[in-house]
Amino acid sequence: MRITVTVDGTRYTDDVEPRTLLVHYLREQLGKVGTVVGCDTSNCGACTVHLDGHSVKSCSVLAVQADGCEVTTVEGLARDGTLHPVQQAFHDNHALQCGFCTPGMIMQSIDLLADNPDPDEQAVREGIEGNLCRCTGYQNIIRAVQDAAHHMRPGAGPEAERVAGGDQSAAGRAASSVGGGGE
Amino acid sequence: MIPAPFDYVAPSSVDDAVRALAEAGEDAKVIAGGQSLLPVLRMRLAAPTTVVDLGRIPELRGVRDDGDALVIGAMTTHYDVQRDPLLAEHALLLVKATDTVADPQVRHRGTFGGSLAHADPAGDLLAPALALDAEMVIAGQDGRRTVAAADFFQDFFTTAMAPEEILVEVRVPKHTGWHAHYEKFNRVAQAWSMVAVAAAVRTEGGRIAEARVGLTNMASVPVRARGVEQALVGQEATPEAIRAAAEHAAEGTSPTVDGNADVEYRQQLARVLTGRAITAAMAG
Numbered sequence: 498m499r500i501t502v503t504v505d506g507t508r509y510t511d512d513v514e515p516r517t518l519l520v521h522y523l524r525e526q527l528g529k530v531g532t533v534v535g536c537d538t539s540n541c542g543a544c545t546v547h548l549d550g551h552s553v554k555s556c557s558v559l560a561v562q563a564d565g566c567e568v569t570t571v572e573g574l575a576r577d578g579t580l581h582p583v584q585q586a587f588h589d590n591h592a593l594q595c596g597f598c599t600p601g602m603i604m605q606s607i608d609l610l611a612d613n614p615d616p617d618e619q620a621v622r623e624g625i626e627g628n629l630c631r632c633t634g635y636q637n638i639i640r641a642v643q644d645a646a647h648h649m650r651p652g653a654g655p656e657a658e659r660v661a662g663g664d665q666s667a668a669g670r671a672a673s674s675v676g677g678g679g680e
Numbered sequence: 681m682i683p684a685p686f687d688y689v690a691p692s693s694v695d696d697a698v699r700a701l702a703e704a705g706e707d708a709k710v711i712a713g714g715q716s717l718l719p720v721l722r723m724r725l726a727a728p729t730t731v732v733d734l735g736r737i738p739e740l741r742g743v744r745d746d747g748d749a750l751v752i753g754a755m756t757t758h759y760d761v762q763r764d765p766l767l768a769e770h771a772l773l774l775v776k777a778t779d780t781v782a783d784p785q786v787r788h789r790g791t792f793g794g795s796l797a798h799a800d801p802a803g804d805l806l807a808p809a810l811a812l813d814a815e816m817v818i819a820g821q822d823g824r825r826t827v828a829a830a831d832f833f834q835d836f837f838t839t840a841m842a843p844e845e846i847l848v849e850v851r852v853p854k855h856t857g858w859h860a861h862y863e864k865f866n867r868v869a870q871a872w873s874m875v876a877v878a879a880a881v882r883t884e885g886g887r888i889a890e891a892r893v894g895l896t897n898m899a900s901v902p903v904r905a906r907g908v909e910q911a912l913v914g915q916e917a918t919p920e921a922i923r924a925a926a927e928h929a930a931e932g933t934s935p936t937v938d939g940n941a942d943v944e945y946r947q948q949l950a951r952v953l954t955g956r957a958i959t960a961a962m963a964g
């Protein structure tokens with residue numbers, strides 16, 4: 498089946514098998530290996546990307562279901578060498594050890610901040626409930642998300658885009674919903 | 681793992697979807713949010729020959745006011761249910777239960793209709809639908825029919841729908857101004873309910889005038905705790921009255937035994953969680 502998907506600001510048209518999972522399309526056909534697979538049960542969240550501005554587990558979406566949609570992966574966040582504020586906060590707060598959960602954690606944290614720009618600790622814990630980390634014990638991840646919230650005030654979404662000078666008019670709900678520049 | 685190969689169709693109307701299902705025959709499967717189906721396909725626990733995607737049918741999405749009931753499109757996502765003002769006003773119990781489902785990513789994709797059609801006894805939206813006397817509108821080759829929630833859920837993962845039928849929408853009688861709470865017991869994040877209790881209560885002049893209590897995972901299907909409902913009517917919602925009513929919660933239940941809990945443990949949970957659910961509903 499032929500699909501057209503905009504990924505990190507670039508439009509792709511490709512033939513895929515209906516059974517192809519979005520995460521495999523991203524990794525194997527587009528080479529976007531920043532998004533990883535951590536489980537077979539839809540539990541770990543390592544594969545989280547944004548689909549039309551909302552976080553999804555890309556192992557639990559068929560590539561054909563993303564036809565006509567906009568996808569943002571962790572690879573589409575930095576702008577001209579400047580990290581997204583959430584990426585920067587993960588770096589500053591040592592919010593990772595092995596780093597395998599990090600792409601998904603960052604994408605889900607951005608989604609969380611779009612819904613709730615100033616989450617308390619409990620809200621962060623619940624917001625990243627769908628992402629498992631086997632290393633950090635979550636403490637520094639929570640610190641990073643709250644630190645990012647602080648840096649992204651007043652509004653998570655459009656403010657974060659401004660880092661990149663992305664296309665404001667198309668800015669959706671989530672901070673990364675605009676691929677930025679490519680289109 | 682990668683699912684076994686299948687043909688894929690994404691019709692744009694309910695009629696086309698019903699036709700596609702009929703044409704594809706026995707081994708066709710509907711996909712809604714895919715949050716239960718895709719894990720099953722990835723594990724190759726199922727291998728449908730054709731997958732019919734309901735995701736491109738606009739009429740299946742959203743909540744509308746229909747006089748004394750709300751009508752919820754089957755493809756309305758958990759995320760949209762959580763934020764719907766009509767549901768918050770007239771069917772708060774559904775919103776409260778949906779808040780406890782899975783995690784944010786799953787709630788962005790998973791649908792209200794998909795949860796009911798999937799009919800997992802641990803699913804969190806079945807007991808609330810039963811408690812609020814919801815009705816399922818089902819489309820098939822011969823048109824549409826309506827089935828009450830009490831008749832819809834038949835067994836583990838089994839509903840009154842034939843394989844070639846589609847759940848189109850759910851009619852929920854308005855419960856405007858009712859107090860509501862969903863009390864869920866699980867042990868780790870994003871886990872399913874071991875047992876959960878859905879409670880909705882209407883008060884009048886300081887006393888409970890009506891009560892609806894549904895139990896999750898206390899049988900192969902959701903069940904109503906009628907004994908609790910009856911014991912609450914006419915009472916003031918004092919801690920003693922709630923405790924006494926909650927004692928009836930496990931009456932007549934024969935829950936499944938699994939590695940998590942035996943019968944007695946589940947029945948004890950049902951009583952304790954019922955007390956908590958009613959207390960929290962009254963406080964909210």
Ligand SMILES: Cc1cc2nc3c(=O)[nH]c(=O)nc-3n(C[C@H](O)[C@H](O)[C@H](O)COP(=O)(O)OP(=O)(O)OC[C@H]3O[C@@H](n4cnc5c(N)ncnc54)[C@H](O)[C@@H]3O)c2cc1C
Nearest residue numbers: 710712713714715716717782790791794795797803804847
């Ligand atoms: C990690 C994880 C945790 C979860 N935790 C919970 C939880 O705590 N509580 C809970 O209640 N759920 C939980 N779920 C399940 C989630 O709520 C699903 O969204 C839901 O069970 C199925 O909805 P869906 O739209 O994704 O359906 P799908 O997965 O697309 O379909 C499920 C089944 O229903 C059938 N079906 C779907 N829609 C229709 C329709 N309109 N007509 C006819 N048949 C249809 C499909 O053919 C399939 O057999 C969890 C899921 C995951 C991945």
Ligand code: FES
Nearest residue numbers: 535536541542556
């Ligand atoms: S790979 Fe684990 S949830 Fe997607």
Ligand code: FES
Nearest residue numbers: 594596630631632
């Ligand atoms: S840093 Fe290793 S899994 Fe999170």
